[in-house]
Amino acid sequence: MIKLIKIPSNYLSKLxxxxxxxxxxxxxxxxxxxNAQSQEAISTISCQxxxxxxxxxxxxxPKSFNPDSQVxxxxxxxxxxxxxxxxxxxxxxxxxxxxATSWEVSANASIFTFHLAHNVTWHDGYPFTSKxxxxxxxxxxxxxxxxxxxxxxxxxxSVQTPDNYTIVxxxxxxxxxxxxxxxxxxxxxxxxxxxxxxxYKDWMDPSIPALTKPIGTGPFKFVEYVKGxxxxxxxxxxxxxxxxxxxxxxxxxxxxxxxxxxxFLAGQGDLLNNRPPTTEIPKINSTPGVxxxxxxxxxxxxxxxxxxxxxxxxxxxxxxIAYAINRTELVQKAESGYGFVARGMYPPAIQWAFNxxxxxxxxxxxxxxxxxxxxxxxxxxxxxRYAPDGTKLTLRFTIFQGxxxxxxxxxxxxxxxxxxxxxxxxxxxxxxxENKVVKQRDFDLxxxxxxxxxxxxxxxxxxxxxxxxxxxxxxxxxFGDLLNKAASEPDPQKRKxxxxxxxxIMANDLPYLPLVDLVAFFIYRTEWHGFYWQxxxxxxxxxxxxxxxxxxxPVTTTTISIPTQSTSVTPSQVQQGxxxxxxxxxxxxxxxxAIILLIIRRRGS
Amino acid sequence: MxxxxxxxxxxxxxxxxxxxxxxxNFIIVSAAPGDPIQFIAGDIAINSPEFAxxxxxxxxxxxxxxxxxxxxxxxxxQGDLGYSYRYLQPVSQLILERLPVTLLLMITSNVLxxxxxxLLGLYSARKNGSFxxxxxxxxNFLFWSTPSFLLGIILMMIFGVNLKIFPVAGLxxxxxxKEGFWLYLDIVYHSVLxxxxxxxxxxxxxxxxxxxxxxQQSVEEYAYMYRAIGFNESKxxxxxxxxxxxxxxxxxxxxxxxxxxxxxxxxxxxGWPGVGRxxxxxxxxxxxxxxMGIYLFISITVVLANLIxxxxxxxxxxxxxxxxxx
Numbered sequence: 061m062i063k064l065i066k067i068p069s070n071y072l073s074k075l076x077x078x079x080x081x082x083x084x085x086x087x088x089x090x091x092x093x094x095n096a097q098s099q100e101a102i103s104t105i106s107c108q109x110x111x112x113x114x115x116x117x118x119x120x121x122p123k124s125f126n127p128d129s130q131v132x133x134x135x136x137x138x139x140x141x142x143x144x145x146x147x148x149x150x151x152x153x154x155x156x157x158x159x160a161t162s163w164e165v166s167a168n169a170s171i172f173t174f175h176l177a178h179n180v181t182w183h184d185g186y187p188f189t190s191k192x193x194x195x196x197x198x199x200x201x202x203x204x205x206x207x208x209x210x211x212x213x214x215x216x217x218s219v220q221t222p223d224n225y226t227i228v229x230x231x232x233x234x235x236x237x238x239x240x241x242x243x244x245x246x247x248x249x250x251x252x253x254x255x256x257x258x259x260y261k262d263w264m265d266p267s268i269p270a271l272t273k274p275i276g277t278g279p280f281k282f283v284e285y286v287k288g289x290x291x292x293x294x295x296x297x298x299x300x301x302x303x304x305x306x307x308x309x310x311x312x313x314x315x316x317x318x319x320x321x322x323x324f325l326a327g328q329g330d331l332l333n334n335r336p337p338t339t340e341i342p343k344i345n346s347t348p349g350v351x352x353x354x355x356x357x358x359x360x361x362x363x364x365x366x367x368x369x370x371x372x373x374x375x376x377x378x379x380x381i382a383y384a385i386n387r388t389e390l391v392q393k394a395e396s397g398y399g400f401v402a403r404g405m406y407p408p409a410i411q412w413a414f415n416x417x418x419x420x421x422x423x424x425x426x427x428x429x430x431x432x433x434x435x436x437x438x439x440x441x442x443x444x445r446y447a448p449d450g451t452k453l454t455l456r457f458t459i460f461q462g463x464x465x466x467x468x469x470x471x472x473x474x475x476x477x478x479x480x481x482x483x484x485x486x487x488x489x490x491x492x493x494e495n496k497v498v499k500q501r502d503f504d505l506x507x508x509x510x511x512x513x514x515x516x517x518x519x520x521x522x523x524x525x526x527x528x529x530x531x532x533x534x535x536x537x538x539f540g541d542l543l544n545k546a547a548s549e550p551d552p553q554k555r556k557x558x559x560x561x562x563x564x565i566m567a568n569d570l571p572y573l574p575l576v577d578l579v580a581f582f583i584y585r586t587e588w589h590g591f592y593w594q595x596x597x598x599x600x601x602x603x604x605x606x607x608x609x610x611x612x613x614p615v616t617t618t619t620i621s622i623p624t625q626s627t628s629v630t631p632s633q634v635q636q637g638x639x640x641x642x643x644x645x646x647x648x649x650x651x652x653x654a655i656i657l658l659i660i661r662r663r664g665s
Numbered sequence: 666m667x668x669x670x671x672x673x674x675x676x677x678x679x680x681x682x683x684x685x686x687x688x689x690n691f692i693i694v695s696a697a698p699g700d701p702i703q704f705i706a707g708d709i710a711i712n713s714p715e716f717a718x719x720x721x722x723x724x725x726x727x728x729x730x731x732x733x734x735x736x737x738x739x740x741x742x743q744g745d746l747g748y749s750y751r752y753l754q755p756v757s758q759l760i761l762e763r764l765p766v767t768l769l770l771m772i773t774s775n776v777l778x779x780x781x782x783x784l785l786g787l788y789s790a791r792k793n794g795s796f797x798x799x800x801x802x803x804x805n806f807l808f809w810s811t812p813s814f815l816l817g818i819i820l821m822m823i824f825g826v827n828l829k830i831f832p833v834a835g836l837x838x839x840x841x842x843k844e845g846f847w848l849y850l851d852i853v854y855h856s857v858l859x860x861x862x863x864x865x866x867x868x869x870x871x872x873x874x875x876x877x878x879x880x881q882q883s884v885e886e887y888a889y890m891y892r893a894i895g896f897n898e899s900k901x902x903x904x905x906x907x908x909x910x911x912x913x914x915x916x917x918x919x920x921x922x923x924x925x926x927x928x929x930x931x932x933x934x935x936g937w938p939g940v941g942r943x944x945x946x947x948x949x950x951x952x953x954x955x956x957m958g959i960y961l962f963i964s965i966t967v968v969l970a971n972l973i974x975x976x977x978x979x980x981x982x983x984x985x986x987x988x989x990x991x
Binding site for chain 1: 943
């Protein structure tokens with residue numbers, strides 16, 4: 061009964077061989093399938109030199125250690141070392157992976173699926189999972205985090221966690237700008253196991269220990285914070301991208317820009333994170349051992365015309381003012397040449413969204429004079445223009461305190477005087493300025509700067525009808541429509557066309573006049589390398605995880621090469637890791653089967 | 666007997682002045698537009714409604730006015746000056762944390778300014794009209810008119826950047842943090858430039874007052890009498906000194922009373938974490954609880970400083986305590 065069909069032993073061995081081959085091939089396919097999924101995996105940190113303690117001269121005290129609850133610019137660079145976001149922006153404002161190694165966007169851009177890195181632990185040893193991401197996003201919604209509006213939390217339907225390493229974010233309408241805003245600000249992932257306890261009223265409850273001793277997943281762990289003086293962080297040896305090359309990062313807080321610069325030059329600091337007056341840049345550049353690098357940033361100084369003012373509601377008046385302003389002179393005198401004449405209606409630094417065909421009025425005082433004459437303002441004997449009824453043409457120019465703003469305003473006042481417009485510059489303290497200009501809209505001309513990235517949807521918050529910052533009271537329904545459509549258009553090409561059209565319309569209406577495009581300065585000592593501006597596509601903004609010190613101990617082990625400047629992430633190393641394991645497993649299986657074969661053969665003969 | 670009674674009277678007076686200051690503070694808080702909770706805990710009402718309710722109850726904001734005054738005074742005397750939502754800490758704790766640093770700067774610089782100012786003033790008055798006198802007076806005038814932060818930056822550039830004798834800024838050396846005794850030494854080392862700046866700013870006041878008092882006293886009748894009797898100049902000056910010491914002591918008390926916020930600009934420039942810096946940050950962030958808390962603290966310290974000085978005065982100048990009795 062047992063051996064009804066007698067299979068000869070050579071047939072048996074052939075059968076086993078065939079099965080082995082099929083097994084082998086299927087394993088290879090599995091390996092390549094796994095590789096394809098992780099093709100956006102992150103390059104691990106590798107160091108040429110180990111050791112070193114970086115000192116950053118910083119400009120201000122953090123308000124708390126919850127980076128998502130309120131606007132806290134002083135905390136941002138510190139939080140970027142302690143925490144991670146799901147995705148991050150690199151120095152060119154392109155999106156790069158962080159805790160999310162890959163992601164998919166649904167066809168209508170309303171569902172976002174993120175695949176999370178596996179070997180991540182919190183600084184207290186607890187494992188990181190999708191629960192932490194869900195807690196963070198839901199808290200931004202429930203506790204009105206700083207990104208509540210930008211992340212359109214009103215339209216958030218659900219955040220689901222199908223497993224420990226997958227997170228699905230569903231919106232009720234298309235939201236193509238979601239990834240850009242998620243990578244930007246106030247979206248650091250917080251530890252659910254510490255924050256989510258019933259005895260806490262919310263995520264800023266004073267009894268939460270993590271608010272004074274933060275726990276994150278980032279490259280550096282919190283050590284101490286002496287208020288007003290310094291913050292000390294030390295390397296996280298279990299960081300999921302690999303151990304950082306340096307041991308410590310210390311932020312020394314010196315608010316006064318001159319004192320900060322002097323402290324840096326005297327050797328007290330290695331990286332200067334307190335923007336010095338632009339007049340000092342040549343001197344800093346020529347200091348031995350110090351490097352100054354510049355990069356254009358999507359931030360610009362621009363004038364707002366109060367369109368509700370009868371004088372300024374006339375486009376010809378706005379054009380006249382625009383023709384009278386010499387933007388080149390502004391860059392040279394107010395920024396000491398460190399800046400660019402503003403082009404177009406959106407900063408060129410966000411390249412895909414910037415419409416280069418939109419030309420702003422050029423510097424042409426003759427045209428300005430002609431337009432003002434046409435409007436009926438004749439030049440009096442004192443050089444200023446007067447209306448037919450005898451009133452002087454006077455405009456208030458309301459700005460907030462600061463050396464740059466005041467310098468620009470002084471120059472513009474002089475430039476407008478030349479065409480006969482009397483400008484009264486009003487300098488207010490920033491909170492008072494916000495109250496008067498933004499809230500009460502009590503001004504004629506106002507000027508401000510500000511970050512307009514990472515996504516052109518930022519335009520809606522600055523210039524859109526009904527927006528809080530739309531102090532000019534600009535309300536063109538076609539413009540508003542275009543911005544709304546672009547905000548929910550999933551096709552990137554169509555989005556770009558909509559934003560380009562919106563810029564054209566805004567240039568024709570001229571409610572705002574861009575003046576100067578800003579640059580960011582990176583000021584640091586030559587012995588330090590691996591900063592994020594040197595590693596586009598790899599390191600996120602402000603993240604110091606890959607910094608190394610050339611005076612550290614050299615690392616003697618070879619093989620792994622340092623990821624260089626090439627475009628995107630290099631998956632080769634991670635792929636190598638996975639296939640090596642699989643090949644070992646396959647070889648093991650082959651050896652076992654071969655042994656079984658030999659035994660059968662022995663028995664057979 | 667007269668002295669004890671005088672002291673007792675002054676203490677009772679000081680107590681009532683403090684109560685009056687607290688009540689004035691309370692009126693300001695209640696009369697200002699907006700919800701009074703913003704002066705007690707900032708924007709907390711928007712972000713954490715339950716905690717806000719708890720604080721409203723603690724400060725009696727839901728009770729009638731007369732009850733509120735007593736709750737307010739009661740809380741202040743318990744040391745509760747309000748709560749800062751930005752820092753998630755009680756205001757009194759924030760102030761006390763930073764007080765040692767500020768006191769180090771202010772008391773040291775005031776004592777040095779007091780001593781140096783008086784010595785220079787006496788010397789200058791002795792040599793009244795000479796070249797030495799004129800040059801010392803001009804130098805003091807120069808320091809008096811220089812803004813504190815400008816002088817701080819100048820000293821920072823000369824001694825910190827160019828001569829490299831002292832550190833440029835900061836409380837401690839963050840590159841090589843020290844422990845224990847060496848940590849205190851490090852802090853003292855970092856405090857030299859701020860203290861020198863503050864001393865140079867404060868000294869001219871003492872100098873001028875002492876110099877003028879001495880010059881004025883030395884032409885008083887009793888000085889002529891001493892000269893007529895035949896005392897030599899230095900003995901006369903000792904007597905004059907006894908009289909001249911009173912105005913600088915008053916000045917010292919006033920300065921110490923304002924010590925808490927007096928070094929604000931210096932703390933900002935040198936990056937020192939003191940109470941003045943806390944006040945400046947709070948003002949630009951509109952953190953009302955901290956602002957009100959610090960102002961109240963200053964008011965109380967000024968009253969106490971004046972009390973101490975009045976007692977000292979009574980001891981030094983018999984005329985004052987004797988006046989009270991008759």
